[in-house]
Amino acid sequence: MTVKIFDTPDVQDFLKTVAGFDQAGGDERAKQIMHRLLSDLYKLIDDFDVTPEEYWSAVSLLNALGHETQFGLLSPGLGFDHYLDMRQDAADAEARRTGGTPRTIEGPLYVAGAPEAEGFARMDDGSDPDAEVMWLTGQVRDVDGTPIAGAKVEVWHCDSKGGYSFFDPTQSEYNLRRTIFTNGEGRYRARSIIPSGYGVPEGAPTDQVLKALGRHGERPAHIHYFVSAPGHQHLTTQINLAGDKYTWDDFAFATREELVVEGKRIEDAAEADRRGLEGVFTEVVFDVELAKTEVAELQTRHARPRAKEDVEDIGSQLAATAKV
Ligand code: DHB
Ligand code: FE
Numbered sequence: 001m002t003v004k005i006f007d008t009p010d011v012q013d014f015l016k017t018v019a020g021f022d023q024a025g026g027d028e029r030a031k032q033i034m035h036r037l038l039s040d041l042y043k044l045i046d047d048f049d050v051t052p053e054e055y056w057s058a059v060s061l062l063n064a065l066g067h068e069t070q071f072g073l074l075s076p077g078l079g080f081d082h083y084l085d086m087r088q089d090a091a092d093a094e095a096r097r098t099g100g101t102p103r104t105i106e107g108p109l110y111v112a113g114a115p116e117a118e119g120f121a122r123m124d125d126g127s128d129p130d131a132e133v134m135w136l137t138g139q140v141r142d143v144d145g146t147p148i149a150g151a152k153v154e155v156w157h158c159d160s161k162g163g164y165s166f167f168d169p170t171q172s173e174y175n176l177r178r179t180i181f182t183n184g185e186g187r188y189r190a191r192s193i194i195p196s197g198y199g200v201p202e203g204a205p206t207d208q209v210l211k212a213l214g215r216h217g218e219r220p221a222h223i224h225y226f227v228s229a230p231g232h233q234h235l236t237t238q239i240n241l242a243g244d245k246y247t248w249d250d251f252a253f254a255t256r257e258e259l260v261v262e263g264k265r266i267e268d269a270a271e272a273d274r275r276g277l278e279g280v281f282t283e284v285v286f287d288v289e290l291a292k293t294e295v296a297e298l299q300t301r302h303a304r305p306r307a308k309e310d311v312e313d314i315g316s317q318l319a320a321t322a323k324v
Contacts, residue, residue: 072108147186
């Protein structure tokens with residue numbers, strides 16, 4: 001079949017009806033966006049001569065993605081998360097908000113409400129005796145190099161098998177998730193375990209999509225951060241550990257040159273003792289620079305449904321966003 005009907009008045013009128021243009025109710029922006037989205041998809045069906053079999057298998061795949069709550073997993077794989085970052089970077093550049101540690105994607109696996117600590121926290125629950133001990137530390141500074149005391153540093157990462165607590169029911173609550181407030185010198189310190197890389201579940205709908213593109217669903221070992229302080233721009237970022245097979249081949253497109261950190265293996269017993277550790281450990285240092293801003297909306301993370309996020313928080317964040 002090689003019919004082309006997209007540009008006919010019948011189809012164009014039909015699209016307007018489907019998008020509710022002739023209805024008084026509903027939301028104007030929703031109508032505009034749906035009209036554009038459907039137009040692009042109808043045109044695609046025409047241009048690629050999409051068969052009914054192909055169309056219905058796509059519907060089935062979307063159902064499977066939703067059933068397994070995997071849209072949040074597929075989203076970074078299709079580059080949407082990184083694209084939103086690129087847009088945010090461009091908006092910062094246009095507003096001359098320069099400097100500071102680069103942002104990169106949040107990913108779908110943050111959980112709100114992790115235990116809070118001042119200056120130091122142990123993040124692992126000690127249940128993984130074979131895991132390599134990680135000493136994670138850094139200083140939070142403003143763009144002039146002044147340390148920021150009391151900055152809020154939220155850190156989360158996966159275990160040595162690639163699982164995140166909460167999403168992996170075998171782990172204890174908030175394992176490898178902590179909120180640490182920096183000390184008087186702007187420093188945070190954590191004892192944890194070196195995370196492994198992460199892979200999307202084998203055979204899952206996300207994996208099927210990536211395989212159809214000839215791609216893999218692997219991420220390098222990485223550690224997520226939210227960093228915030230009054231008067232400064234909220235930072236969502238992560239570090240990728242150097243030397244991982246996927247450091248420069250991350251399916252989620254989160255790697256940025258400034259965010260690749262080399263862990264340093266330390267075998268000196270005196271160094272371990274100084275940190276209250278025993279035996280060999282790996283030190284990972286990540287200093288963070290926050291840009292200044294007086295705009296309240298830029299000082300908090302953007303609203304998004306997140307596990308255990310207070311619904312009232314989301315409501316008030318959305319209300320704040322709507323006012324800008
Ligand atoms: C995904 C998983 C992550 O741990 C992450 O940081 C980003 C994306 C994912 O499964 O899509
Ligand atoms: Fe992650």
